[in-house]
Amino acid sequence: MNVILIMSDSYRRDNLSCYGPAKVKTPRLDGFAKQAFVFDNAYCGSFPTMPNRLDQTSGRFCHIDHQWCRLPDETVTLQQILSGDGVATYLIVDNPHMLEMGFNYARGFNAFEWIRGQETDVWKTSPKNIKLPPGGPKKYRNYNTRLGNYLRSTAWWRGEEDHFAPRSIQAACTWLEENQDQERFFLQIEMFDPHEPWDAPKHYVDLYDPGYTGLAITFPHYNFWRDFLTEEELNHCRALYMGEASMVDHWVGILLDKIDALGLTEDTAVIFVSDHGYLFGEHDIIGKSFLPEDPDGTMWYEAIPLYNDIRRIPLMVRLPGQTGGQHIGAMVQTPDLMPTIMEMAGLVTTESKSGFSSVQMLQCGMFVKEDWKLDPKQIHGRSLMPLIRGEAKKLRDLTVTSHTLLHHTPLLAKCAIVTEDGWALHYAGKYKTEGAGQGGAMYLDKLINPALSRAPKEPLLFNLREDPKEANNVLGKNEALAREIHQRYVRWLVELGIPEQHLAGRRELL
Amino acid sequence: MILQPGVKAPHFRLRAVNASGEFGVGTYRDKKVVLVFFPSAFETELADQLAEYDRLVPEFKDQGASVLVVSDSPEEDLKELARQKAINAPLLSDSNPRASVARAYGVLSADGAVLPSVFVIDEDGVIRRLYEASAYPNLPNPMMVRRFLVTLRDAPKAPPVAANDRSRGAADAPVTLVECSDYECRHCIELDAALRVLFDRLAGKIRLVHRHLPFEETHRQARLAAEAAEAAGAQGKFWEMHHRLFEAGCALSRDGLIRYAGEIGLDVERFVQDLDAHRFGGVIDEHLSLARANRIRFPPSLFINGILYKGPRTDEALLAHIESLLRCVGDAP
Numbered sequence: 107m108n109v110i111l112i113m114s115d116s117y118r119r120d121n122l123s124c125y126g127p128a129k130v131k132t133p134r135l136d137g138f139a140k141q142a143f144v145f146d147n148a149y150c151g152s153f154p155t156m157p158n159r160l161d162q163t164s165g166r167f168c169h170i171d172h173q174w175c176r177l178p179d180e181t182v183t184l185q186q187i188l189s190g191d192g193v194a195t196y197l198i199v200d201n202p203h204m205l206e207m208g209f210n211y212a213r214g215f216n217a218f219e220w221i222r223g224q225e226t227d228v229w230k231t232s233p234k235n236i237k238l239p240p241g242g243p244k245k246y247r248n249y250n251t252r253l254g255n256y257l258r259s260t261a262w263w264r265g266e267e268d269h270f271a272p273r274s275i276q277a278a279c280t281w282l283e284e285n286q287d288q289e290r291f292f293l294q295i296e297m298f299d300p301h302e303p304w305d306a307p308k309h310y311v312d313l314y315d316p317g318y319t320g321l322a323i324t325f326p327h328y329n330f331w332r333d334f335l336t337e338e339e340l341n342h343c344r345a346l347y348m349g350e351a352s353m354v355d356h357w358v359g360i361l362l363d364k365i366d367a368l369g370l371t372e373d374t375a376v377i378f379v380s381d382h383g384y385l386f387g388e389h390d391i392i393g394k395s396f397l398p399e400d401p402d403g404t405m406w407y408e409a410i411p412l413y414n415d416i417r418r419i420p421l422m423v424r425l426p427g428q429t430g431g432q433h434i435g436a437m438v439q440t441p442d443l444m445p446t447i448m449e450m451a452g453l454v455t456t457e458s459k460s461g462f463s464s465v466q467m468l469q470c471g472m473f474v475k476e477d478w479k480l481d482p483k484q485i486h487g488r489s490l491m492p493l494i495r496g497e498a499k500k501l502r503d504l505t506v507t508s509h510t511l512l513h514h515t516p517l518l519a520k521c522a523i524v525t526e527d528g529w530a531l532h533y534a535g536k537y538k539t540e541g542a543g544q545g546g547a548m549y550l551d552k553l554i555n556p557a558l559s560r561a562p563k564e565p566l567l568f569n570l571r572e573d574p575k576e577a578n579n580v581l582g583k584n585e586a587l588a589r590e591i592h593q594r595y596v597r598w599l600v601e602l603g604i605p606e607q608h609l610a611g612r613r614e615l616l
Numbered sequence: 617m618i619l620q621p622g623v624k625a626p627h628f629r630l631r632a633v634n635a636s637g638e639f640g641v642g643t644y645r646d647k648k649v650v651l652v653f654f655p656s657a658f659e660t661e662l663a664d665q666l667a668e669y670d671r672l673v674p675e676f677k678d679q680g681a682s683v684l685v686v687s688d689s690p691e692e693d694l695k696e697l698a699r700q701k702a703i704n705a706p707l708l709s710d711s712n713p714r715a716s717v718a719r720a721y722g723v724l725s726a727d728g729a730v731l732p733s734v735f736v737i738d739e740d741g742v743i744r745r746l747y748e749a750s751a752y753p754n755l756p757n758p759m760m761v762r763r764f765l766v767t768l769r770d771a772p773k774a775p776p777v778a779a780n781d782r783s784r785g786a787a788d789a790p791v792t793l794v795e796c797s798d799y800e801c802r803h804c805i806e807l808d809a810a811l812r813v814l815f816d817r818l819a820g821k822i823r824l825v826h827r828h829l830p831f832e833e834t835h836r837q838a839r840l841a842a843e844a845a846e847a848a849g850a851q852g853k854f855w856e857m858h859h860r861l862f863e864a865g866c867a868l869s870r871d872g873l874i875r876y877a878g879e880i881g882l883d884v885e886r887f888v889q890d891l892d893a894h895r896f897g898g899v900i901d902e903h904l905s906l907a908r909a910n911r912i913r914f915p916p917s918l919f920i921n922g923i924l925y926k927g928p929r930t931d932e933a934l935l936a937h938i939e940s941l942l943r944c945v946g947d948a949p
Contacts, residue, residue: 192913286763286766287766289766289767289770289771366757367759368759368763369757369758369759369760369761369762369763370763371757371760372759372760372761372763372764372767373763373764373767427751427760452926455928455929
């Protein structure tokens, strides 16, 4: 079958009513959920954006040996394998991080289309004089650096069709029209919306905060919100985000209509997924990844713990011809997408034994080409197809969402381990020398300053069934349980093949 | 029982109410047929859907297919339908005796009503796709049918079975399996084990044809092993060698091949001469060339009644699939 993978960045799970009462209006995705397999317990693997994409394309939990990085030359990608098998592969991407600075995440696609101008993308040099919005660097992230550039890239907009998600979806519709007669295809649509900057047309924002007259902070800092926002401003940030989430919903609906009109439901699976959530005041924070930043918005030194509203993601899969929806409770993670899509494309099958499944090649030659060779055993993810077919009840008994482990400091190497019986252990490692990072492309060791730490880095244990907001740390009363979960996590890391140097500081809980 | 993909479509000829002459299945050579069963009791919505099929007749034609509509409605009612909805695709009256064609295709409900359904039948008269009422309560979106025709055009095909092919089982068995495989491929080894179980369980019901598809890029010994099987075949022991090679678990050096020849009782001297002279290299080339022409790329590729099998390669899954085909032709074990 063909596969259309729709990735919408920062799309909170609770935007969608299929996951419970929702404040965001998403009629099209709600309709899609009624036709699809809805994964109730889907979790991000490696965090944030680009580690997540490396997980998705490699099928591996890359936080064990990579950080936010360009696509490593040695990584054999999903699209590379599909293209090698003769599948027409195409990427439509407005997420600039996939391609900027030589990041090269289009490698392996037959072709790609870059919708220019989103967030950090350096696209235009005019108009020369850009008026920055009121609020200044105290409120805005990247105010004096990237914001002007973004406003330059969007200054030409005249209507909704010019916005990023609409342009990506229109490009996808055009591609489908032109490629509907491909024998097999894989179309990946990388929408950065509803990631900041939030600038959906007014009629979407008015759904949530009509009549607001205060400052509209479209790109706020990641920080403790009371330090720099009023409550009204925070509420309006949420409305701006929800408006953009509704815009994404509307345009995904247009894509679904196109798929229908072209008859592609005959043999095309559609996957809707996000990479992570975002905090709008939960745990007193606005943002998701690093805090605090300096007023120029270019520095960071501490990872935000991977709370529930960050680590959980929406994931829905509609198979060809499927009309009835079904919820699946098994715990699944981003690296599972790669073997799932390979199975959908007919390259692999999965063997299900004792409730667990493993990937198997269907034919020789799929993973061996002149230039590369992939051993399917290197894939950490597991195909979702046995769950969908009802052959397996679960793929794993814990999930791990993690920042990179490369920097060897609890300020950064934070992860959240969730067990199937509803416990969440937050863990950041036990390192001999805090701040002794290795350096790297993204994090500067000199900016790692334990003295400025404001977010928890000691182990925390939450009982999610009683305390889903993760407000009451119960580790003190349940130390033995925390140790057991931690040991399961260490075994899991060993099974993944984590290099010893990155495991050494994580062998002990306390 | 509703006929499934992989089964020969029953032939019929019926008079059209909106065109001159008779139409049916088995009357178009080298053409695909989109066969629509349309019930006599229908709502306006269903008639509108039928009109959509009619509108897309040129698109179906581009994909090499004709559209035929079979209904148990009386001729006069069908004429009125053709007039009202301006339908040009042949509307065929299946009313004498009522619904006899629908019965042959198995699309009658328990109370005798025709179930709206669509069959796609290929140039060889084999059903390739079925849209049945249980999955599509009305007719399926005709663009889906068009999309299927596109994929059918590009799909790998089973190489035509020739008289000199290596085959086991009766030539007129209701189910033919064509296995394109490689003796050095572990997936082929697993498949062969399943096929041996099947062949015993379904004796007399299936015919098994082997074609060589050595994946020479990584399987350096596969081609010589295929030649060894043919060399054994020249001495009347193809299948014995075939099984022995798969049992070897990829241990296929020249010395090994010679040892296996001895084990199955071949004239080893003659076997070695044939092997070293690559006497049967041309057969392997021919199989590879046919595979390329039919868009078959990787081993194993298994075709069941001409359709590439995409399910699990276990004896249980294969048995279930083949038994469902046998039930369609009234030949279940």
